Amino acid sequence: MNYKYSPLSASSRGTFSIRLLHLMPTCDSPADGFLSCHLVETKIVDRSLDTSVHNKREQAHVKYQALSYTWGLPEFTHSLNVIHNSDDNDTLTSPNSSSSEIRITENLYAALHCLRKQTETLVLWVDAVCIDQNNIVERNSQVANFPKTYAGATSVLVWLGPDDVLNHGRLCLNFFADLAALILKDPKNESGNDQWSWRKRFRINQAVSAFLGDDESQPRAITSLLQRSWFKRRWIIQEVVLANDVWVHYGATSIHWNAFELALVEWFENDKGGFSDDHRTILRTMSRIRNADAMLKRQTPLDTLVEFDSFECSNPRDRLYALYGVMQHWFPNSAGMQVLVENINYGLPISDIFTDFAILMMKLRDDFPLDSNYNSTTHVLQLAAAMRPALQREVASQDTGVPSWVPDWTGTMRHKPLHHSPESSDASRGIPKQHFQIMNLKNNRRALVAVGLVYDVIKAVIPLDILPLTGAVHKAKHALNNFLCSIATSFDQIGFFSSGCTDIYGPTGQHIISAIAVSLVANWEHTPANSYFAQDARFPTQFLEQLRSSRHHLPEILHKWPAYVELVAITMRGRSLMLTESGYIGICDTNVRAGDVVCILSDTRIPFILRPKSLDSKVTEKNCSSLIDERIPTEDSFELLGDAYVHALMNGEAAQILGKRLKTSLRKLYIL
Known part of the structure; x- marks a missing residue:
């Protein structure tokens, strides 16, 4: 007969209830492989709320250990015998005592079998057994109490699994x-x-x-x-961090953490x-x-x-x-x-959980000891693109339920977010600061409403294969020349330069090679602390001078090249070089294509690339309006593609160039 859980008592001020597994010693088991226990509801004092001497003494009498382990495959091949109606929690009254069973996994069975004591009861908290996994309300409450449960245990027992045949x-x-x-x-x-x-x-x-x-x-x-x-299990982080004491068990052998x-x-x-x-x-x-x-x-x-x-x-x-x-x-x-x-709730859709988390993170501006360069909204939007699952990135219109502006934590990091510019020189400097708003759409979807500039349009995107640049120096320089030739070809094909200025970067007046070299490393902002270019502020300038010189074969460049390629590899993973219709160059997510737009949003530190929903061939005007909202003009609805470095557009230049036209150029953008 399967064990039937009784509801736990409601939490009260200063206490909460958990079940504790009282595992019978081996001498009380009728067979060596037979596991028997009592499940005992126990009141635990929340010491984070009540520090009175009386409650500290009460807490001292509730001694238990918590188990940290992996569930393994969801195959419940073993049983745990639960004894009922016994006043003595330490012994079995008779083989005929009222009992029922809980099905458990192979790994949990191995852990309990190995950890149980010979002559005394082992009191454990084990999530799979001590929580009614089919009761979502209880599960929500108990997971919310996990920090207090692990912190209240005398020790946490890490179970790595049974030893192998070679010991x-x-x-x-x-x-x-x-x-x-x-x-x-x-x-x-x-x-x-x-x-x-x-x-x-x-x-x-x-x-x-x-x-x-x-x-x-x-x-x-x-x-x-x-x-x-166990080493790859996400829950272990909390279990080990919050524990008072930790012991590691690998089969029959143990060691202190x-x-x-x-x-x-x-x-x-x-x-x-x-x-x-x-x-x-x-x-x-x-x-x-x-x-x-x-x-x-x-x-x-x-x-x-x-x-x-x-x-x-x-x-x-x-x-x-x-x-x-x-x-x-x-x-x-x-x-x-x-x-x-x-607000932990396993009954909520994943998209709602991720969206609620993103909204709260964007609001938490003063909760953390950070320097003035950090901007929470910028960080959320950066991770939304960097963490997006690969399939969603390849098929931009695919409806995963998670908005494009919300980090989808089921994905993997595709590229490293760019560093935030200082408050005094960020990309949105000069734009009136307006906090984002959230609009509720149909089908429980939500849009991020931001004020900003649609400043430019992507004209061409040039992928960069970094691998040839990491070989021997002479081969790497050959690969660089090939790469620059491909850029030059792209420049010619799209008419990037105005007549007579084929080696000048218009926005700054720099040599075009310098502008490209700076863009590929996001203006050196990703320079590692031990990098060559971090040793002296003059080194980047010297490198650029040598790179654009007609004598670029000079030996001076050779010892700088590996450090530069290291920075390119760090910065350009998951990114491509982009050219805009107004003559800017920069770097962007590899998912960006011609027709996407460069936007500068109020209260963010760096530019972002957005895709007008009207450009998405998979979304017709009919089904687009049904998914979105008739209150949102089609021309103002966008999908977020990621952050961008745009050379000469990172320090408030957009507002400065627009001048008096800034106010009329600002738009309300709906990011879906």
Whole structure:
């Protein structure tokens, strides 16, 4: 008989209810593989609201551990026996006691089977069992309480899964324990008090080298560890960040999180070549999430979502929900974060969840410790294009339910958003500041209403293949010459230059090669801190002079070229070079095509490319009006395609050029 959940008691001021799984010890099970438990509703004191001594003592009596694991495939092949009507939660009264079962997955069965104790009850909170998964109202409430549930546990038990036949788990964790002990060894008996003395450093390196040795099973053990699905699960971030204490279990072997993290980071520093890009992402994340409070964290919730983008979840809603607790933890004084957590609702359509989140993020202007260059509306619009799923980008008219101005967190980052210009020199400088508005459309859709300029029209888009530029210098220069020739051909085909000015960039009077070179790196704003061009403000100018010189074969350019190509590769991933009808050049999303428009929206820092809905051959006037709203003129409805760098249009030049015509040139734009 399947277990029937009783409703949980309603939360009250300072407390909330959860179910705790009291897992019977092995000595009480009639068979080794038989799992039995009680499910006990328990009142938990919310210590974030009530710090009285009385409630602290009450909380101390509720001791439980929380399980962090992966559900695995949705195949419920095992059962958990739930005992009813027993006053003694620690023993089974008889084999005939009233009971029912909850079906559980293979991985959860393995975890409970391995973690249960021999002679005492193990009290756990396990989401799959302690929440009635078929009750959406309860699920919403319990997920909203996840941060408090994990923070209230005495410890979190990380379950990586059963060990494999080669005992890689035991091999790794035992070595990690030894390595962590060596790192933490008291250095007093060494010369001086430097913990990282050269003798200690050599011993650590020697230990790692000895573990690698000539036996290929050791590196395979590390690979096997990092391939565990737990490391890619999105919910683990919240579970580990909020935990008071963490223990890692890999089969029958366990290790404290601090030792696990310390050894894993040391291993990474010693053997970077043995780690894939995915492994590096995992290690970087694992080494910082437990120490987030100790760091000067200056990123927004949007940055947090992007940072953990590679972590997976089965329900698309959890792309956001799984990180709400972390964001609230990192920004405890944000009223907006509290609103998010309180409005978790698995019954809402994904498009509504993503849209509501985008609207709130655009409104949160003063909640985060950021410099004056940050603009929340700009950031949301940038990510809306950068995160759009590939299929939606290729078929612009496809109706996914998520508006083009809303980040679709089921997608992947296609290009890096451009840096925001300072407040004193942003693209919209001179345009009266007007905050966005939201218009409710038919079929529960919503449009972003913004005031701005439709400043220019895309005349041509030139793709850039960056790969040939990254080879040997002489080959890369050959590839660059070919690329510049293709641009020159495009210039001639569309009549880009006015007569007699074939080497001058009209908007600035620069040499055209300088304008192109600056555009391909977005005016050097993506320069890494250790880049050649970041070392001296004169270096970019010198490079441009040499690049456009008739003596461009001079050796001086050779040592600058790799650094420049690095910047091009960073900036141009997912982007193309564009030419406009008014004679501007810039870079834009690869999805942009001729006829799209360059817009400068009020209260944003950089230009954006929009596509007039009338240009979309897949949307006829009839079905366009049925999808949109008769209140929106067709000529004023657009789709967002992404941010853009437009050379000589990034510092308020548009308003300055228009002058007295600015007021009449402003339009109300409806972005769908």
